[in-house]
Amino acid sequence: MYSVGWVKKKMTSEKKQTGGSLLFDVLQQHGVEHVFGYPGGAIMPIYDALTDSDIQHFLCRHEQGAAFSAVGYARAAGKVGVCFATSGPGATNLITGLADALADSIPIVAITGQVATSVMGSDAFQEIDIFGLSLACTKHSFQVTDINDLEKVLHQAFAIALEGRQGPVLVDIPKDIQIAHVVSQGSVVSTLKNKVNLPPANVGSAIAMLCHAKQPILYVGGGVGMANAVDELRDFIDITHIPSVSTLKGLGAISPDNENYLGMLGMHGTKAANLAVQESDLLVVVGARFDDRVTGKLTEFAPNAKVIHFDIDTAEINKRRAADSAILGDLKTNLPALAIPLEIKGWQQKCQQMKADFAWDYNHPGSTIFAPAVLKELSDKMPLNSCVTTDVGQHQMWAAQHMSFDHPSNFLTSAGMGTMGFGLPAAIGAQVSRPTDCIITVSGDGSIMMNVQELSTIKRFQLPVKIVLIDNAKLGMVRQWQDLFFEGRLSETDLSDNPDFVMLANAFDIKAKQISSKAEVSGAIEEMLAHNGPYLLQVKIDAADNVWPLVPPNTANDKMMEST
Amino acid sequence: MNHYQLLIKADDKQVVLERILQVARYRGFLIEGIKARVNTGTNIGTIELMVRSERPISLLVDQINKLIDIKDVKVDKNTTQ
Numbered sequence: 136m137y138s139v140g141w142v143k144k145k146m147t148s149e150k151k152q153t154g155g156s157l158l159f160d161v162l163q164q165h166g167v168e169h170v171f172g173y174p175g176g177a178i179m180p181i182y183d184a185l186t187d188s189d190i191q192h193f194l195c196r197h198e199q200g201a202a203f204s205a206v207g208y209a210r211a212a213g214k215v216g217v218c219f220a221t222s223g224p225g226a227t228n229l230i231t232g233l234a235d236a237l238a239d240s241i242p243i244v245a246i247t248g249q250v251a252t253s254v255m256g257s258d259a260f261q262e263i264d265i266f267g268l269s270l271a272c273t274k275h276s277f278q279v280t281d282i283n284d285l286e287k288v289l290h291q292a293f294a295i296a297l298e299g300r301q302g303p304v305l306v307d308i309p310k311d312i313q314i315a316h317v318v319s320q321g322s323v324v325s326t327l328k329n330k331v332n333l334p335p336a337n338v339g340s341a342i343a344m345l346c347h348a349k350q351p352i353l354y355v356g357g358g359v360g361m362a363n364a365v366d367e368l369r370d371f372i373d374i375t376h377i378p379s380v381s382t383l384k385g386l387g388a389i390s391p392d393n394e395n396y397l398g399m400l401g402m403h404g405t406k407a408a409n410l411a412v413q414e415s416d417l418l419v420v421v422g423a424r425f426d427d428r429v430t431g432k433l434t435e436f437a438p439n440a441k442v443i444h445f446d447i448d449t450a451e452i453n454k455r456r457a458a459d460s461a462i463l464g465d466l467k468t469n470l471p472a473l474a475i476p477l478e479i480k481g482w483q484q485k486c487q488q489m490k491a492d493f494a495w496d497y498n499h500p501g502s503t504i505f506a507p508a509v510l511k512e513l514s515d516k517m518p519l520n521s522c523v524t525t526d527v528g529q530h531q532m533w534a535a536q537h538m539s540f541d542h543p544s545n546f547l548t549s550a551g552m553g554t555m556g557f558g559l560p561a562a563i564g565a566q567v568s569r570p571t572d573c574i575i576t577v578s579g580d581g582s583i584m585m586n587v588q589e590l591s592t593i594k595r596f597q598l599p600v601k602i603v604l605i606d607n608a609k610l611g612m613v614r615q616w617q618d619l620f621f622e623g624r625l626s627e628t629d630l631s632d633n634p635d636f637v638m639l640a641n642a643f644d645i646k647a648k649q650i651s652s653k654a655e656v657s658g659a660i661e662e663m664l665a666h667n668g669p670y671l672l673q674v675k676i677d678a679a680d681n682v683w684p685l686v687p688p689n690t691a692n693d694k695m696m697e698s699t
Numbered sequence: 700m701n702h703y704q705l706l707i708k709a710d711d712k713q714v715v716l717e718r719i720l721q722v723a724r725y726r727g728f729l730i731e732g733i734k735a736r737v738n739t740g741t742n743i744g745t746i747e748l749m750v751r752s753e754r755p756i757s758l759l760v761d762q763i764n765k766l767i768d769i770k771d772v773k774v775d776k777n778t779t780q
Contacts, residue, residue: 267714267717270721275767449765
């Protein structure tokens with residue numbers, strides 16, 4: 136999905152230009168057409184150079200919004216996302232977005248302005264050591280202190296963001312570097328060395344394990360989409376007919392129509408997926424990392440299974456679960472090597488039976504709206520190639536459980552970091568990258584307030600983003616845990632003083648509607664999807680509704696709770 | 700508690716030492732000592748890092764190896780207890 140053939144032209148100009156101007160030339164060489172950002176004092180020369188550039192800038196209303204829009208852009212389009220911020224608070228406001236991109240391996244390049252090199256280290260106005268702060272939340276970072284290094288550093292930033300396991304890169308550029316003059320060297324070829332020598336894939340032993348397995352399960356993670364290996368994964372499934380499960384970030388990699396696909400595994404996974412994994416004798420793990428939300432109690436996760444682990448990142452092998460066979464490298468190359476027909480008909484039938492026995496039940500008494508049914512209907516009615524983003528909480532899990540996605544780039548959710556406030560700006564980035572596709576963000580009344588200022592970005596650029604706001608006037612997931620695991624002692628989870636969301640949307644010229652009964656659902660979804668511009672649909676639900684099933688913390692995945 | 704000594708070779712780039720120390724701390728390794736020097740001819744830094752942890756040293760080696768400026772990481776078996 137993410138292209139590494141990014142160099143479009145070689146610079147041959149001998150003219151001197153400013154650092155700011157050179158930045159935009161390099162961005163264009165990497166195919167950048169859109170950036171997200173917010174100006175300020177220490178990045179003014181770059182914003183001055185922007186006015187002479189063909190690159191379109193999207194002014195967000197908070198630097199965190201800019202970072203998440205860059206993430207959404209990258210994930211929806213398979214390109215590197217780019218965001219700008221000034222020094223000090225502008226730079227620190229990017230950090231949550233960078234951390235989110237690191238956790239989910241998203242290639243973004245963040246450009247920060249910095250105070251001039253002559254005053255760096257003097258506690259100057261709006262000075263913060265963003266270079267130091269970046270160490271824990273980026274794949275790599277640079278601070279440019281010599282104008283002659285700028286061009287090479289920018290090329291390296293793109294190469295590092297895309298190479299191997301992708302991730303965010305920050306380039307901090309002091310103000311005097313932005314205005315200094317330099318002649319482009321035309322150094323368009325990355326100087327990255329392939330430092331990690333991956334050992335040859337141990338395919339032989341893996342094939343033997345696969346042939347001997349009686350109850351194998353394919354456990355698919357976000358790495359499949361990142362490696363652009365969805366086709367290879369589906370070919371593997373078509374040949375092996377292996378029963379499969381997906382992580383949150385892997386959703387969309389497996390066709391939702393596949394008869395052997397059991398859905399998401401883990402804390403809020405399907406009963407069929409979790410039981411099948413627990414009973415399996417072989418896990419074929421593809422681009423996944425045994426995250427604690429997936430495994431539950433690690434020592435009791437798939438206790439009888441051997442493990443074949445495919446990954447691009449050596450450090451993920453044996454990190455949380457020992458691999459009996461590790462196949463390192465590009466999934467596109469390595470997956471076909473294991474695609475062999477399997478004799479597992481009895482196991483397939485058992486998994487299919489569990490899938491049928493534990494299928495979702497959308498029967499819900501009373502007239503109050505049942506969020507899972509709303510999201511199922513939305514999923515069924517949304518146009519092909521729609522892209523859905525979410526925030527974090529109950530609505531996120533309901534979306535993961537009850538909506539269907541045919542590609543990982545059509546479901547963007549903050550998986551590793553679990554960042555509330557992700558959904559709205561990520562949807563903005565997705566809409567910018569895919570202007571003709573339907574972009575829907577499913578949010579909650581807690582999450583949407585985390586980056587609600589981005590409604591202004593939607594208004595400014597007339598982006599037709601559809602917002603489905605699941606509103607229980609609570610921090611619902613925390614409330615659910617307080618009810619279940621803290622003896623019902625509710626603490627700071629009541630949001631009954633939320634603003635009037637319809638009025639709030641209208642204030643940004645966004646059409647909006649509130650519904651609170653089942654009878655209104657179908658018409659409201661159809662009205663929203665038919666609307667040409669942005670639309671906010673506020674869906675009032677019962678504050679006591681919980682997400683089921685739920686594997687309690689530090690518990691094996693087969694000991695899930697299904698109701699109170 | 701296991702004690703380990705790592706021999707790390709790295710490009711002499713900005714904050715490479717900070718990156719190594721940050722990774723060691725975050726991944727659960729207590730730093731017991733460090734020696735670092737740079738060959739100004741090759742611009743290659745050599746770092747000897749003494750750490751202790753309950754965790755397997757392979758965890759730290761793999762994570763340090765991922766840092767962009769690192770050229771090589773070895774566990775000194777003579778000093779590992």
